[in-house]
Amino acid sequence: MWKPDRQSNKPLYEQIADYLEQRISYGEFPPGSLLPSERKLAEQLGVNRSTIIQAFAELRSFGIIESRTGSGTRVSRTKWGATPKHTPNWKRYAEGGSFLPNPPFMRKIREALTDQPSRIDFASGELAADLAPMDEIASLMSAHHYTSYLGYDNPQGYVPLRETLVSYLKRYRSIQTSESSILITSGSQQSLYLITQCLLSPGDAVAIEDPSYCYSLPMFQSAGLRLFRLPVDQHGIRPDDIRTLYKKHRIKMVFLNPNYQNPTGTVLADERREQLLEVASELALPIVEDDPFSLTAYEGNPPAPLKSLDTVGSVLYIGSFSKVAASGLRIGWMVAPRSIVERLADARQQMDFGLSIIPQQVAAQFLKSSHFEPHLERLRIQLQFKRDLLIDTLRKELHDSVIYDIPHGGLHLWCKLLPDVNDGKLLDEAIRRGVVFVPGSVYGSDSSFVRFTFARAKNDEIEPGISRFAEALRSLTSINS
Numbered sequence: 001m002w003k004p005d006r007q008s009n010k011p012l013y014e015q016i017a018d019y020l021e022q023r024i025s026y027g028e029f030p031p032g033s034l035l036p037s038e039r040k041l042a043e044q045l046g047v048n049r050s051t052i053i054q055a056f057a058e059l060r061s062f063g064i065i066e067s068r069t070g071s072g073t074r075v076s077r078t079k080w081g082a083t084p085k086h087t088p089n090w091k092r093y094a095e096g097g098s099f100l101p102n103p104p105f106m107r108k109i110r111e112a113l114t115d116q117p118s119r120i121d122f123a124s125g126e127l128a129a130d131l132a133p134m135d136e137i138a139s140l141m142s143a144h145h146y147t148s149y150l151g152y153d154n155p156q157g158y159v160p161l162r163e164t165l166v167s168y169l170k171r172y173r174s175i176q177t178s179e180s181s182i183l184i185t186s187g188s189q190q191s192l193y194l195i196t197q198c199l200l201s202p203g204d205a206v207a208i209e210d211p212s213y214c215y216s217l218p219m220f221q222s223a224g225l226r227l228f229r230l231p232v233d234q235h236g237i238r239p240d241d242i243r244t245l246y247k248k249h250r251i252k253m254v255f256l257n258p259n260y261q262n263p264t265g266t267v268l269a270d271e272r273r274e275q276l277l278e279v280a281s282e283l284a285l286p287i288v289e290d291d292p293f294s295l296t297a298y299e300g301n302p303p304a305p306l307k308s309l310d311t312v313g314s315v316l317y318i319g320s321f322s323k324v325a326a327s328g329l330r331i332g333w334m335v336a337p338r339s340i341v342e343r344l345a346d347a348r349q350q351m352d353f354g355l356s357i358i359p360q361q362v363a364a365q366f367l368k369s370s371h372f373e374p375h376l377e378r379l380r381i382q383l384q385f386k387r388d389l390l391i392d393t394l395r396k397e398l399h400d401s402v403i404y405d406i407p408h409g410g411l412h413l414w415c416k417l418l419p420d421v422n423d424g425k426l427l428d429e430a431i432r433r434g435v436v437f438v439p440g441s442v443y444g445s446d447s448s449f450v451r452f453t454f455a456r457a458k459n460d461e462i463e464p465g466i467s468r469f470a471e472a473l474r475s476l477t478s479i480n481s
């Protein structure tokens with residue numbers, strides 16, 4: 001009996017859809033015949049019912065099968081009958097366009113979490129429901145009268161949110177700006193997208209940290225950019241490396257996440273910040289400062305952003321609501337020279353006419369409210385608690401087989417495993433045991449590194465999650481318990 005291949009990069013539902021399509025085309029299921037039920041197929045193939053539902057949805061979208069409530073799923077008569085009707089080859093279209101697909105590991109993780117949401121999630125870089133300010137946001141939403149008119153708004157972003165961000169940036173990030181220099185985006189992701197698509201051209205060389213969140217984004221390759229690496233040590237990148245890359249490759253832009261860097265948790269050292277800004281002004285090189293984690297600083301004040309030290313105007317600053325409040329609101333912002341904001345707002349108009357006003361209103365209310373400061377306080381304490389719980393459990397389970405620097409902010413712990421282990425095989429073993437993490441190679445690193453996000457799992461999931469991970473690791477190495 002055929003079974004889907006769990007080691008394959010191809011999602012399970014696609015393998016099942018292809019298999020069923022083949023059986024139909026061989027005539028095993030003639031036009032109009034009834035297919036086995038979702039439950040039965042799930043049992044036969046050893047997968048969740050939700051995977052069969054996805055496979056059926058795929059076949060339905062090609063017109064191969066039809067489902068009617070109460071009468072099951074049948075092979076389409078129009079597609080396979082006497083006068084067949086031909087559906088466009090959607091698969092070929094789906095492989096077209098200029099966007100590369102996400103890295104296979106990321107797709108595998110997404111599938112593992114959708115397939116079985118009870119898996120313990122050390123992979124998603126976001127806050128758990130108990131860390132997000134859901135009650136505060138709900139109470140603001142019920143207390144405020146939101147807009148009385150929902151027309152197209154300014155693609156640069158809702159003016160009251162931009163005004164609120166002017167005070168927020170001054171108070172929390174020591175950045176002096178005006179609302180006309182702010183662009184509201186759908187998370188920092190869209191800021192990165194707009195920069196790569198609108199300010200750079202295919203063939204341009206850019207520098208990114210190594211390892212870096214940017215490696216997990218095929219967005220850079222889709223834009224035709226050539227990526228060059230700036231190795232990150234305990235104190236961040238070395239500014240002199242930028243000079244070397246500039247000489248060799250004429251890099252056009254540098255992308256950095258200097259505060260509690262994703263994935264390493266590193267903070268760029270103060271003296272390197274100064275050197276970096278000197279190099280940038282010497283070479284007239286723009287620096288993109290991606291700063292989503294600063295306000296999570298567990299103890300003391302967050303590091304000052306490069307933008308607050310930038311007297312020349314080299315820095316495009318990107319912020320986000322995602323890692324300190326709610327990723328699902330999709331609120332991000334960019335602080336940039338007016339010419340850039342106008343150019344990107346114009347592109348934005350062509351893309352989607354701007355972000356919906358409602359989440360912008362909610363974000364503005366929340367940032368202005370008396371809830372924001374206490375929420376941040378609570379968030380920092382709880383993140384630190386989760387970090388400590390994860391580290392304690394790792395130590396208990398894996399002793400010296402895991403090496404890391406303790407992060408003082410952010411959501412992630414970056415670990416090196418000893419001895420070396422193939423991170424792809426480890427992910428498979430972990431998924432089988434009900435736990436998910438991100439393999440280091442997704443961030444451009446050698447195998448044998450892993451990123452754990454400690455913010456997403458519930459407190460009572462952290463210990464069992466790490467024990468299952470340790471079991472997966474032991475199954476591939478000679479580490480003792």
Ligand SMILES: Cc1ncc(COP(=O)(O)O)c(C=O)c1O
Pocket residue numbers: 125186187188189190213257262290292319320321322327331332
């Ligand atoms: C460094 C960094 N930049 C940007 C993003 C994108 O976040 P969002 O679009 O939700 O603001 C992430 C998300 O993980 C990130 O880690």
